[in-house]
Amino acid sequence: MFLLENFMIAVASLKSNKVRTFLTMLGIIIGISAVITIMTLGEIGKSNISKQFEGVGANKVGIYLNWTSNSVKKDFLTDSDINKIRNVFKNEITYMSPVLMGDMGKAVKKKESGDVIMMGVNPDYKALEKVNVIKGRFLNQSDLDKRRSVSVIDKKLALKLFKRVNVVGETLKVESTNLKQSFTIIGIYEKKPQLFDSIFSKSTSVYIPIVFSNNDNEYDQLQLQISKDSETNLMSKKIIKFIARIKGKENLYIAETAKNQIELINNILGTISTGISIVAGISLLVGGIGIMNIMLVSVTERTKEIGIRKALGASRSDIVLQFLTESMIISAIGGIMGVFIGLSISNIIAILLKASPVVPVWIVLIAVSFSAMVGIGFGIYPANKAAELDPIEALRYD
Amino acid sequence: MIEVKNLYKIYYRGENEVQALKNVSLSIKEGEFVAITGPSGSGKSTFMNILGCLDKLTFGEYILDGVSIQERTEKELSKLRNSRIGFVFQSFNLIPRVSALKNVELPLFYARKTKNQRRERALELLEKVGLSDRVNHMPNEMSGGQTQRVAIARALTNEPSIILADEPTGNLDSKSGSDIMNILKKLNDEGVTVIIVTHELEITQKCKRTIIFKDGELVQDKLTSC
Numbered sequence A: 001m002f003l004l005e006n007f008m009i010a011v012a013s014l015k016s017n018k019v020r021t022f023l024t025m026l027g028i029i030i031g032i033s034a035v036i037t038i039m040t041l042g043e044i045g046k047s048n049i050s051k052q053f054e055g056v057g058a059n060k061v062g063i064y065l066n067w068t069s070n071s072v073k074k075d076f077l078t079d080s081d082i083n084k085i086r087n088v089f090k091n092e093i094t095y096m097s098p099v100l101m102g103d104m105g106k107a108v109k110k111k112e113s114g115d116v117i118m119m120g121v122n123p124d125y126k127a128l129e130k131v132n133v134i135k136g137r138f139l140n141q142s143d144l145d146k147r148r149s150v151s152v153i154d155k156k157l158a159l160k161l162f163k164r165v166n167v168v169g170e171t172l173k174v175e176s177t178n179l180k181q182s183f184t185i186i187g188i189y190e191k192k193p194q195l196f197d198s199i200f201s202k203s204t205s206v207y208i209p210i211v212f213s214n215n216d217n218e219y220d221q222l223q224l225q226i227s228k229d230s231e232t233n234l235m236s237k238k239i240i241k242f243i244a245r246i247k248g249k250e251n252l253y254i255a256e257t258a259k260n261q262i263e264l265i266n267n268i269l270g271t272i273s274t275g276i277s278i279v280a281g282i283s284l285l286v287g288g289i290g291i292m293n294i295m296l297v298s299v300t301e302r303t304k305e306i307g308i309r310k311a312l313g314a315s316r317s318d319i320v321l322q323f324l325t326e327s328m329i330i331s332a333i334g335g336i337m338g339v340f341i342g343l344s345i346s347n348i349i350a351i352l353l354k355a356s357p358v359v360p361v362w363i364v365l366i367a368v369s370f371s372a373m374v375g376i377g378f379g380i381y382p383a384n385k386a387a388e389l390d391p392i393e394a395l396r397y398d
Numbered sequence B: 001m002i003e004v005k006n007l008y009k010i011y012y013r014g015e016n017e018v019q020a021l022k023n024v025s026l027s028i029k030e031g032e033f034v035a036i037t038g039p040s041g042s043g044k045s046t047f048m049n050i051l052g053c054l055d056k057l058t059f060g061e062y063i064l065d066g067v068s069i070q071e072r073t074e075k076e077l078s079k080l081r082n083s084r085i086g087f088v089f090q091s092f093n094l095i096p097r098v099s100a101l102k103n104v105e106l107p108l109f110y111a112r113k114t115k116n117q118r119r120e121r122a123l124e125l126l127e128k129v130g131l132s133d134r135v136n137h138m139p140n141e142m143s144g145g146q147t148q149r150v151a152i153a154r155a156l157t158n159e160p161s162i163i164l165a166d167e168p169t170g171n172l173d174s175k176s177g178s179d180i181m182n183i184l185k186k187l188n189d190e191g192v193t194v195i196i197v198t199h200e201l202e203i204t205q206k207c208k209r210t211i212i213f214k215d216g217e218l219v220q221d222k223l224t225s226c
């Protein structure tokens, strides 16, 4: 009861100085919304990235040539190297496809065009990358054996060039810097929207038989999936060692597992968001100092009032409570508004990035209790100062 | 009820010290109507503030209700100020931007009374001082006399047994001043102890007892026939 009335009195007092109250609150609003935005974005990033890799599978390994200035032609993997790997690890590798990423090109159809990346792959790639073919089919072994000029394209590209999805049987014309090629479209795939898609990838991948894009049959990149029974990291090390043996050179290739990548990205995200959070935390601290400053001014302004209240029987704790309530209301309302703004900003950004929005309850709880702590922490000194005033001196103050 | 023994109040200002009160001894019984007078700077306000537990004495003893004030805790002193003593100041000292009603309710608020109890009591007291039609006025919307009557109502809310009034009529015209004096007189008739500081002879004549201070010393303490 008494607390509630104290609250009402504090509200009335804060209302009598609306502009000042709002400006003081602004410090907390900015601080809390910055903290919430950063932390929520971090959470959104983490959960979306893990989701993305879940689809891909954590037991995927990419094997890449470790390019150096003295890399030579015979360092590339050949078909016979790949067959050797397949034979030796036939129980441990479920799928394997060399990958040849071609130059950026332009697929054209009359006036329409779309940026494409030509990806030379083999039939295993469908299972490796979980390519979702919605019309027609993916590449098969006979496409490779017969060196057919066929392609599997993105639904987005089909819509862009042909204004419809089912374009199986049509011809895809691709122009890159130095050559023009034509492919029969044999399949359409659809990609799940991914984080950062809208910003970074205007171009789509066109899958073509790897033999077609690479006449020498030499590869610097190998995607493979390790069977569930084997330990991904251990196996990838073994494969790297095996390649070193058949190529007669140590550290020629490096392996990247999806797990490694998730960890790496999470680490980077974590570091970035911790860094920015510290800055945001500092702005919250500045907001708190703002509260303290205004409360000190308010105590000085109301010195006489404090004297009167003491003469009428207000105890030390009554005065402390009065001023502390005010500073806590400022920081609590500021905190709540900050949470609201922060969640809005971060989730709008998430939606713009095509990531699924997140409302992390623990972050909200931390932010609200933190702002309450700021209110108490920075309010206690002015409130104490008010309570310590000598009643006679306070009454004499003008 | 009030007993003061060899009371000293000394202000230390760097090198020199000001003896605001020197060796004051007196006692005041319940129901008395006492006027304190004397030249400016003679220590009257200082004495009142000590009686009202607002200020601390330097030497000597002040016994209120049989207990020495030095033995009381801070909390007990607030409680005494809240319900045992009612203050009336020369400069009214209402809280600005707070209505007459809320000002009168304030001591009840610190006595943890409920909203309804406070309201009822405050309205009753404002009626008693003749301000039923000014309950929602702000201090700056009232005349000096009205303001001081609100202050008296406020001093009375917790039914104190002592009213300490430091020049309550000092800022008022003679008509408002005598209104205030009549209210205080009536209170005294109801049994409340009233101690009043004044420069006005007429007022001292209304009181049963007059105490005169000079240079911090009690120089005269006589009963007046009224």
Ligand SMILES: Nc1ncnc2c1ncn2[C@@H]1O[C@H](COP(=O)(O)OP(=O)(O)OP(=O)(O)O)[C@@H](O)[C@H]1O
Binding pocket: B011, B012, B013, B018, B019, B020, B039, B040, B041, B042, B043, B044, B045, B046, B047
């Ligand atoms: N805080 C203080 N510091 C130093 N000296 C003080 C202080 N307060 C009062 N005094 C001194 O104590 C003496 C008594 O002051 P007090 O206010 O009690 O006088 P008074 O009798 O009430 O005078 P007046 O009739 O003008 O109100 C004065 O000499 C004054 O200068």
Ligand SMILES: [Mg+2]
Binding pocket: B044, B045, B046, B166
């Ligand atoms: Mg005085």
